[in-house]
Amino acid sequence: MSTRMPEDFYSDGDDKPFLNCKVCERELNGSGVPYTIEKAYKRTQEGEDVTLFEVAICIPCAEKQAQKMSKESRRYLASVMGNQDFFEKRQGLWENWEENWKSKCIFSDSEVKQNDEYHIVGHFQDGELLPQQAPFLIGQEMIEEIQENLSPETKEEMDRFGDQFLGPDPTIKALMEDSQFVLV
Numbered sequence: 001m002s003t004r005m006p007e008d009f010y011s012d013g014d015d016k017p018f019l020n021c022k023v024c025e026r027e028l029n030g031s032g033v034p035y036t037i038e039k040a041y042k043r044t045q046e047g048e049d050v051t052l053f054e055v056a057i058c059i060p061c062a063e064k065q066a067q068k069m070s071k072e073s074r075r076y077l078a079s080v081m082g083n084q085d086f087f088e089k090r091q092g093l094w095e096n097w098e099e100n101w102k103s104k105c106i107f108s109d110s111e112v113k114q115n116d117e118y119h120i121v122g123h124f125q126d127g128e129l130l131p132q133q134a135p136f137l138i139g140q141e142m143i144e145e146i147q148e149n150l151s152p153e154t155k156e157e158m159d160r161f162g163d164q165f166l167g168p169d170p171t172i173k174a175l176m177e178d179s180q181f182v183l184v
């Protein structure tokens with residue numbers, strides 16, 4: 001199975017792989033530290049995919065950030081991302097991930113439609129996918145469900161993180177007006 005990073009996970013800035021953790025700025029390639037990349041898109045009326053935000057974050061920083069969430073939110077996210085069902089779906093995707101990983105939401109099996117927001121998530125080490133961990137797509141329905149289940153404190157914390165690390169791009173702000181920043 002290929003562990004090559006799909007170009008979807010390259011930085012929009014220069015169309016190259018991310019080099020550093022957004023938070024601690026540690027180098028991602030050659031450090032051996034696992035990291036996650038999440039990119040959020042909006043599919044426009046015209047069918048074009050516009051990037052809302054992109055972030056590469058090393059696992060130690062992601063864990064620190066997770067500690068800032070409320071207990072309820074952590075429990076909720078663990079129930080979504082840490083359950084057997086999700087594990088099996090992701091394992092099943094590994095077999096043919098290159099053809100299938102973006103075709104539908106890993107949770108709802110819905111395809112991305114016009115005006116939908118969707119996120120892609122991948123876990124990497126030294127520029128390669130972690131074995132058995134297929135990248136996946138989270139569709140609009142599931143993003144909304146996650147947002148509805150996060151506590152107000154966690155939402156505030158995520159907004160703070162977003163403001164600090166994702167930059168106040170006015171275009172993106174406008175696009176994200178209705179959507180809550182979610183990092184998984």
Ligand SMILES: [Zn+2]
Pocket residue numbers: 021022023024025026057058059060061062
């Ligand atoms: Zn870091």
